[in-house]
Amino acid sequence: MATEPQASTTHDPVLPRGRQLAMYRRATKTLPGGANSNFRTWGEDTIYVDRGKGGRVWDIDQNEYVDLRMGYGPVMLGHGDDRVDGFVNERMRRGVSFSLTTEDEVRAMELLCELTGWVDMARMTVSGTEATMHAMRVARAFTGRTKIVKFEGQYHGVHDYALISVTPDNMADLGDEDNPVGLAWGRGIPEAVARTIIPARYNNIEALRRLFEREGHDIAAVIVEPVLGNAQGIMPQPGFHAAMRALTEEFGILLIFDEVKTGFRFARGGAAEFFGIRPDLATYAKAMGNGYPAAAFGGRREVMSVLPDKVSHGGTYAGNRVAAAAAVKTLEIIRDTPALETIHATGRRVQDGLREVLNPTGIPYVFTGHPSMFGIMFTDEAPTEYRDWAKSDHELYDAVAMGMLVRGAMPEPDSREPWFICEAHAEGDTVDRVISIFEDALTAALEARAHGEVPLSGDGAASHPAAG
Numbered sequence: 001m002a003t004e005p006q007a008s009t010t011h012d013p014v015l016p017r018g019r020q021l022a023m024y025r026r027a028t029k030t031l032p033g034g035a036n037s038n039f040r041t042w043g044e045d046t047i048y049v050d051r052g053k054g055g056r057v058w059d060i061d062q063n064e065y066v067d068l069r070m071g072y073g074p075v076m077l078g079h080g081d082d083r084v085d086g087f088v089n090e091r092m093r094r095g096v097s098f099s100l101t102t103e104d105e106v107r108a109m110e111l112l113c114e115l116t117g118w119v120d121m122a123r124m125t126v127s128g129t130e131a132t133m134h135a136m137r138v139a140r141a142f143t144g145r146t147k148i149v150k151f152e153g154q155y156h157g158v159h160d161y162a163l164i165s166v167t168p169d170n171m172a173d174l175g176d177e178d179n180p181v182g183l184a185w186g187r188g189i190p191e192a193v194a195r196t197i198i199p200a201r202y203n204n205i206e207a208l209r210r211l212f213e214r215e216g217h218d219i220a221a222v223i224v225e226p227v228l229g230n231a232q233g234i235m236p237q238p239g240f241h242a243a244m245r246a247l248t249e250e251f252g253i254l255l256i257f258d259e260v261k262t263g264f265r266f267a268r269g270g271a272a273e274f275f276g277i278r279p280d281l282a283t284y285a286k287a288m289g290n291g292y293p294a295a296a297f298g299g300r301r302e303v304m305s306v307l308p309d310k311v312s313h314g315g316t317y318a319g320n321r322v323a324a325a326a327a328v329k330t331l332e333i334i335r336d337t338p339a340l341e342t343i344h345a346t347g348r349r350v351q352d353g354l355r356e357v358l359n360p361t362g363i364p365y366v367f368t369g370h371p372s373m374f375g376i377m378f379t380d381e382a383p384t385e386y387r388d389w390a391k392s393d394h395e396l397y398d399a400v401a402m403g404m405l406v407r408g409a410m411p412e413p414d415s416r417e418p419w420f421i422c423e424a425h426a427e428g429d430t431v432d433r434v435i436s437i438f439e440d441a442l443t444a445a446l447e448a449r450a451h452g453e454v455p456l457s458g459d460g461a462a463s464h465p466a467a468g
């Protein structure tokens, strides 16, 4: 997840930010850091939004951007989608919160089961954080075991069990490569809780086998983001998920796919369909509600049947009217229209354009992730795990991302976050705009580097040409 961005270079234009600066000063008096999430506190660069429509967003100084963050992924169709908003509006006029059940909730979970094809039962939550927390509890209850394996660099939300070995800048903090340590992100996480989470290295099946042989009898589940979303969507090595599926079955350990980012995005059935894997449990959020706070966890009937009698799950807003209606309409659109095909094709168009800009420069780069959610790493070698992010020239990437922002296209200004493509990005000149903004930002970043403003970083940096 994102950290505070670096400032743009002296080779970049300066945007009017008077209103936002005033809002920042006002907001910091009541909201720690001036925002409702640590990931949005960018100091004096904190962005305060006025509105969004389609693939664009406007800040309160009326600067317009092509939005490549899309709220960290959820807004798959586009901001203010009339189909979803119209349905939600109609439904919410009937009352929003009863702590009783509406048909929309039943319909939403029926659609989730239909689209995934393997989930038999699911329950709604309000956030992805809750979904992963409940999935972990269900796995523990079902197996009678305590420990959960999670992969370094993977983000599963902000509950205590999820905040282990997530996002250090310094890879040494993760411990020895053969013996990773559980690194709590921030204070306040009880050590006893942290000790129940075992960090492992993504894409390293041999190390996972050794771990299972040592501690398998204590391990309830492996939770995995099918791609490493917190490091630009690093893909699994061929066969990694299938091998992990076989290994978990061998040791009676449940496999939880955290599809909060990939669900209904990579394919209608999410990453499970895309990679051809049947996990035991999965979590969904972002794409299922086009930005409304809809989330869910679900899985095999036998596993989910620990609910309601043996395991606690509830929530005043779980399945609330707004979320359920948004999920129904969004999932119907994903099922019945070519929205996903449009998103995938648009992502490929953007990547083609970026290649045309990058290839003549000789800068080493790789695309990570899936066209609907991809990253650009300035490195010679395709990354396979979170530790590899440090080997890329992320300082150059960060400078390009900030340069894009001040030119009117907004990727997350942290090289770990992928670009998110939505259906509305296919409209008008959006793709061309993104590519020409990228080109200008890259040129400026290289000029700034030649003037010593952008430090070299990672293994690939040395082979970068000087400013062009």
Ligand SMILES: Cc1ncc(COP(=O)(O)O)c(C=O)c1O
Pocket (backbone or CB within 6 Å): 072, 126, 127, 128, 129, 130, 132, 155, 156, 157, 158, 225, 229, 258, 259, 260, 261, 285, 295
């Ligand atoms: C893979 C994954 N899991 C869980 C979460 C947490 O979801 P939320 O922010 O809705 O709590 C996120 C959020 O970015 C995520 O990307």
